[in-house]
Each structure stands twice: as structure tokens, then as C-alpha cells.
């Protein structure tokens with residue numbers, strides 16, 4: 001039986017070798033990945049093996065400056081000594097104990113998150129999308145009046161989400177994610193969701209009525225191309241939610257926990273949301289998400305109404321607590337603001353030099369450069385030159401470096417990026433320098 005299984009894996013590999021020319025012959029790891037994984041990602045034929053700080057290395061020993069940070073996860077870079085120490089220590093004590101019991105770290109971590117956010121109560125999940133789903137469930141729970149029969153659709157059940165949003169891949173999060181290429185293959189999605197034009201107060205007012213239980217927004221849209229919510233829109237969403245007994249939910253999965261130079265991106269406004277959702281960097285690279293909310297919402301929650309097996313285990317919570325304390329102890333918010341300003345200044349200089357740069361956007365260490373040409377060739381060229389970054393919505397280069405990035409690394413980043421811009425643009429035809437005629441993008445930009 002074993003022999004048969006092995007033979008069949010070998011024959012699948014042999015066949016794959018003939019059909020996947022991108023994979024170097026010798027590397028069975030790449031061949032296995034291309035052969036046996038579901039093809040949900042289009043990856044370059046490189047294996048990354050380890051990292052230190054803001055540097056990552058591939059299997060051939062090539063060094064990359066990491067300005068993607070695992071898509072905003074590796075906020076303390078790679079192998080940060082404090083994170084490594086805690087993981088070692090806790091792995092030898094208890095990785096998992098079950099949510100049927102208390103562990104030593106959930107309470108202290110919840111307390112620290114409450115202190116940072118100005119909210120009161122926390123639920124731990126395993127990922128961003130799962131935390132978003134939990135937040136949507138809390139909104140539906142909050143909207144339910146005592147006279148609403150169990151199982152009946154309550155009057156207050158609609159969720160207003162934003163155009164150009166991204167909240168994750170599970171059904172709930174996908175239902176409030178606007179991008180059609182993610183949504184349409186999976187319809188029908190969760191009913192009761194309507195999209196509002198981001199930062200369009202009139203559209204929000206028109207769609208907000210007594211049937212709305214929540215308005216959900218990313219304080220800074222990440223995947224959508226680095227667009228910040230305006231103060232006017234935030235204030236109106238806050239006021240309407242309060243007047244109509246609905247919840248304001250801030251998705252801070254990408255922009256929260258320090259990335260903007262504030263603990264939470266919404267802290268530049270005068271008011272708090274009713275729910276803030278975090279994940280990505282929270283546990284220093286281990287999977288952990290959290291829903292933070294108020295006492296008023298918490299009052300609707302009872303044992304058994306929501307739960308998870310893995311969420312909030314002792315290893316991840318201890319690591320998350322260390323992550324938050326490291327940000328405080330090492331005064332990283334200040335570093336984020338200073339390095340962010342240097343990067344912006346450098347990008348603005350590049351924008352004066354290269355006509356295909358349309359706009360530089362973002363705050364702190366969450367920055368985007370919108371191009372009038374497709375961004376993918378720049379990402380490839382950057383990788384060839386030892387710089388990791390990514391492109392979102394086809395035209396926006398996105399930079400999410402670790403919070404520990406140094407001034408010298410910022411200079412190095414700007415130096416490589418300039419070479420990348422110059423190298424790729426040498427291959428442009430004159431027509432490509434003109435602003436693209438992509439209508440959805442043009443319409444999107446005009447909304448701001």
C-alpha cells in the first residue's frame with residue numbers, strides 16, 4: 001500500500017516535470033508545490049527560507065529587503081529576539097489548552113488591547129477573515145430586538161459595507177468585500193449587504209435607515225489601493241450609527257496596531273468605533289485575530305453564542321502580548337512616523353522624476369504609489385534586484401515594511417526603487433506614459 005502511494009506520487013511528479021517548465025529541474029520542493037497544492041496563488045519559482053529583521057533570504061542565499069513584511073504581518077521583522085524567546089518559552093509550556101479553560105495570557109492581552117483601543121472587551125479568533133465574520137455576527141446580534149422571534153429575519157439586519165473594500169475570504173467576509181472577481185464565483189453570498197461609495201457621505205445617508213445594524217469600513221483601504229477614510233465620512237458614519245442604534249465597525253486588520261504611527265488608525269478622529277477588528281501583526285507572525293468591542297455589545301453575548309477551538313491559545317497570546325510591549329518599549333510608533341515621512345518624501349521625489357507615477361498615498365508605514373501603467377513588471381524587477389514589495393488593484397505599488405525599518409534601509413529601498421522605475425520604464429512605449437483609460441479605476445479615483 002505504502003509502495004503504491006509512493007509510486008503514484010513519483011509518477012505525478014514525473015508528469016509535472018514535463019508540464020511545468022518554470023520549475024528548475026533539481027528542486028523537488030517547488031515541483032511538489034506546483035503539483036500538489038491547490039493553485040490559489042501564482043508564485044515565482046523561489047523558495048524563501050529565513051529572515052532577520054527587514055531582510056529575507058531565499059534557498060540560494062540571495063538577500064531581499066522586505067518592504068512587504070508578509071503583507072503587514074511581520075511588523076517586528078523576522079526572528080525578533082523578543083518574539084523568538086517567548087515562542088521558545090511557551091512552546092515548552094503549553095501551546096494549546098482549549099477555550100473551556102482560562103490561560104495565563106488571554107486576560108492580560110485583552111486588557112492591553114482594551115487600553116490601546118479605548119474599547120472594553122475582546123474575542124480572539126485565528127485570522128482576519130474569521131474575526132470579521134465574528135464582528136458581523138455581533139452586529140446581527142445587536143440588531144435583534146427582544147420581540148424578534150429566533151430564526152426570523154429581524155427588521156434591523158442590513159450591513160452597509162464600502163465599495164473597493166476587502167475583508168477576507170470566508171463567506172461572511174466575502175459578502176462585505178466589494179471586489180467582483182473574489183465574490184462572483186461564490187454567489188449566493190450572505191444576504192443583507194449593500195455597498196456604499198467610500199467617502200461619499202450622501203450615498204451613506206441615502207442607504208442608512210432603521211434596517212441597518214452595522215456600517216463596516218477599513219479605516220485605510222489596503223487591498224483596494226491605500227485610500228484613507230475621510231474625517232467627514234467617519235464622523236457621519238459614527239453619528240448615523242449612534243442615532244439609528246447600529247454599530248460602526250472598523251476593519252483595522254491591515255492599518256491597525258501601530259502601522260500608521262498611532263495604535264489604531266481611527267485614533268486621528270474624535271470618536272471610537274463600536275467594534276475594531278485586528279489580526280495580521282498581532283502575534284508577531286503567528287495566526288491570531290481579535291474582535292474588540294464595547295460593554296454595550298458585550299451585554300448581548302452569552303456563553304455558547306460564538307466560539308473557536310484555536311483562537312487565543314497561550315502560545316499565540318503570550319507572543320501577542322510581547323509584540324505589543326515591544327512596540328511600547330522600543331518606542332516604535334515614533335520610528336513608524338519618522339521612517340514613514342522619509343519614505344513619503346523619497347516617493348514624492350521619484351514622482352517628480354517619473355511621469356507614470358500618478359499619486360503617493362498612505363500614512364506611517366502603509367504606503368501606496370499609484371501608477372498610470374500596470375505595476376506587476378515593477379514588482380518582478382524589484383524582486384530581481386533584491387526588494388520585496390507588491391502591487392494591488394493592478395496599478396498601485398504597496399509598501400508595508402516592518403516597524404523596525406531603519407533610516408539606512410529606507411535609503412536603500414529608495415535607491416533600489418529608483419533603479420527599478422528607470423529599468424522598467426526604459427521598455428515603455430510612448431503610449432504607456434499616458435494615464436491609463438481604465439474606467440473603473442478612474443471612477444474610483446474621482447470618488448476621492
Ligand SMILES: Cc1ncc(COP(=O)(O)O)c(C=O)c1O
Pocket residue numbers: 071127128129130132166167168169218222223251252253254255279280
Ligand atoms: C483589511 C483586511 N481585512 C481583512 C483581511 C483578511 O485577513 P486574513 O487574510 O487574515 O483572513 C485582510 C487581509 O489582507 C485585510 O487586509
